Amino acid sequence: MAIIEVHELGKGYDGHTVLDRISFSVAEGEVFGILGPNGAGKTTAVECVEGLRRPDSGTVRVLGLDPFRQGPELREHIGVQLQHTQLPETIKAWEALDLYASFYDSPRDWRALLEQWDLADKRNTRFAKLSGGQKQRLFIALALVGNPKVTFLDELTAGLDPQARRATWELVKRIRAEGVTVVLVSHFMDEAEELCDRVAVLDRGRIVAVDSPAGLIDGVDTEYRMTFRLMDANGPDPGDLLGNLDEVASVSRTGDLVVVSGRGDFATAVTACLARERVLVSDLRIDKRTLDDAFIALTGRSLQA
Ligand SMILES: Nc1ncnc2c1ncn2[C@@H]1O[C@H](COP(=O)(O)OP(=O)(O)OP(=O)(O)O)[C@@H](O)[C@H]1O
Numbered sequence: 330m331a332i333i334e335v336h337e338l339g340k341g342y343d344g345h346t347v348l349d350r351i352s353f354s355v356a357e358g359e360v361f362g363i364l365g366p367n368g369a370g371k372t373t374a375v376e377c378v379e380g381l382r383r384p385d386s387g388t389v390r391v392l393g394l395d396p397f398r399q400g401p402e403l404r405e406h407i408g409v410q411l412q413h414t415q416l417p418e419t420i421k422a423w424e425a426l427d428l429y430a431s432f433y434d435s436p437r438d439w440r441a442l443l444e445q446w447d448l449a450d451k452r453n454t455r456f457a458k459l460s461g462g463q464k465q466r467l468f469i470a471l472a473l474v475g476n477p478k479v480t481f482l483d484e485l486t487a488g489l490d491p492q493a494r495r496a497t498w499e500l501v502k503r504i505r506a507e508g509v510t511v512v513l514v515s516h517f518m519d520e521a522e523e524l525c526d527r528v529a530v531l532d533r534g535r536i537v538a539v540d541s542p543a544g545l546i547d548g549v550d551t552e553y554r555m556t557f558r559l560m561d562a563n564g565p566d567p568g569d570l571l572g573n574l575d576e577v578a579s580v581s582r583t584g585d586l587v588v589v590s591g592r593g594d595f596a597t598a599v600t601a602c603l604a605r606e607r608v609l610v611s612d613l614r615i616d617k618r619t620l621d622d623a624f625i626a627l628t629g630r631s632l633q634a
Contacts, residue, residue, distance in 0.1 A: 332357045332479055332510050333378060337387035340373055347373050349534040350387060355479075360501065360511040362521040364624075365531035371514045374531065375481055378512070379409055392478060405434055408477035408509075410468050410485065418457035422448055422467055425456065426474055433475035442470040446500075462493050469500055473509070480504060483514040498523055518620040528620075532628045545623040552592040552618055555599055557610040559585045570606050574598050 333355035340348040347370045355361040363371045376382040378389055380396030380403055389396055394403045416425055426439035443449045446466040451459060459467060465485070472480050482501065486494040494517075501524050504511055515521055521528050522542045530538045530545070538545055559567065567587045568580045576595040581588050587610075589599055596615055603610060 330357050331355065332392060333361075333512070334390045335374075335378060335387070336389075338374065338377055338384050338389060339386035340370075340377060340382065340384055347534050348377070348384075351529075351531070351534070351536045352387075353529045353536060353539050355510060355512060356526075357478075357510055358505075358508060359526040360505050360513055360524050362525035362528040363512065363514045363531055364516065364518070364521050364525075364528050364620075366516055369531045370534045371516075371531055372483060375483060375512060375514050379407065379481055380404070404432075405475065406478045408472035408475055408480035410472045410480070410482045414468055414471075416456045416467075418455065420456050421453050422456070422459065422463075423452040425467065426470060429471045429474045435476060436474050437476045439470070439474055442474060446470045461489060462496060465489070465493070465497055466500065469504065473504065477509060479510040479512065481512045481514070484516070485513070486515070486517065486520060494520070518624065522620045530624060530627055537627045538623075542620050542623075545620060545627075546618050549618050549623050549626045553590065553595050553615055554618070554622070555589045555591075555596065555613065555615045557587055557613040559587060560609040560611055564608055565606060567603075567608065570602055570608065571599055574602060 331354040335354065336352050337350040338348055338352070339346070339350045351374060363375060365371050373382060377384045378391060378396060380400040383397050391403055392406055396403050420428075423439070423443065426442060430436035430439050443452050446469060448463060448466055448470065451463055454463075456464070456467070472482070485501070486497050489497060498520065501511060501513065513521070513524060525542060527539060527541050528545065529536050538548070540548070562585045567582060567589070571577050571580050571589055574591070576593045576598040577589055577591040579590045591599070
């Protein structure tokens with residue numbers, strides 16, 4: 330069952346279109362990613378769905394409610410972690426939870442949330458004195474205190490170091506395991522690949538694909554990419570040698586660096602050909618396609634650029 334339905338949602342600022350009639354739906358219980366580069370319109374889209382911004386056109390329904398017109402009713406059932414959530418520096422962890430709980434008719438017991446998110450010994454610690462990871466867990470607890478059916482997490486891991494990001498991913502998996510639908514806004518491919526059941530790829534205000542991460546990767550016409558350096562830059566041209574192999578889709582060269590993409594028994598075919606032609610190479614690396622490759626295939630540019 331769809332818990333969120335977005336149909337032809339349009340939004341612009343000062344005559345400039347930011348969302349160009351986007352449509353997607355989110356099923357109950359899934360982790361749904363909205364993925365795109367900075368400025369693609371992700372926050373605008375999600376804030377229209379949360380009822381925080383008024384769409385110019387189209388319809389949005391969350392749990393059957395219109396977020397803008399039925400905001401107060403809807404907010405009883407959603408949990409939101411905004412991109413730039415802040416709390417007063419001196420508020421204690423328990424006070425923040427108690428305050429947020431007071432906004433809802435049937436909140437969860439925040440004492441249990443403190444336990445669950447490993448903050449029990451920090452209940453009297455002021456917000457400013459919490460570590461980055463503890464603040465992150467407190468924000469998640471705050472997003473869950475209203476006992477939501479859907480929670481929105483916007484750039485949850487921006488600014489965190491790799492270890493803290495991975496720890497946060499585990500938290501998202503825990504939210505999902507509790508049966509809460511998660512809408513995750515991110516510009517990190519690896520995060521979406523790890524966490525999302527389905528992803529909407531947003532680029533310049535348009536949705537260019539909605540699929541599972543594996544489905545998006547399958548859509549890329551090549552499976553592997555090999556890079557290597559030529560030890561003799563004046564030797565035979567690798568494009569001529571490799572370009573005719575059935576397994577090879579493309580060959581590009583910049584100086585002594587060669588990038589070859591292909592599918593099937595690609596690595597064997599390429600290395601056998603190089604050996605046969607006595608082409609010596611170094612720094613050889615083979616990568617399997619990732620969501621980033623799918624994004625490049627869909628939009629013509631990298632998300633990480
Ligand atoms: N309130 C506003 N008034 C005017 N322009 C805005 C407003 N909010 C966003 N924009 C513009 O709309 C575009 C999309 O912004 P939005 O924050 O939705 O993108 P985003 O994909 O979430 O980007 P980021 O990852 O950088 O947050 C940007 O060009 C931004 O400058």
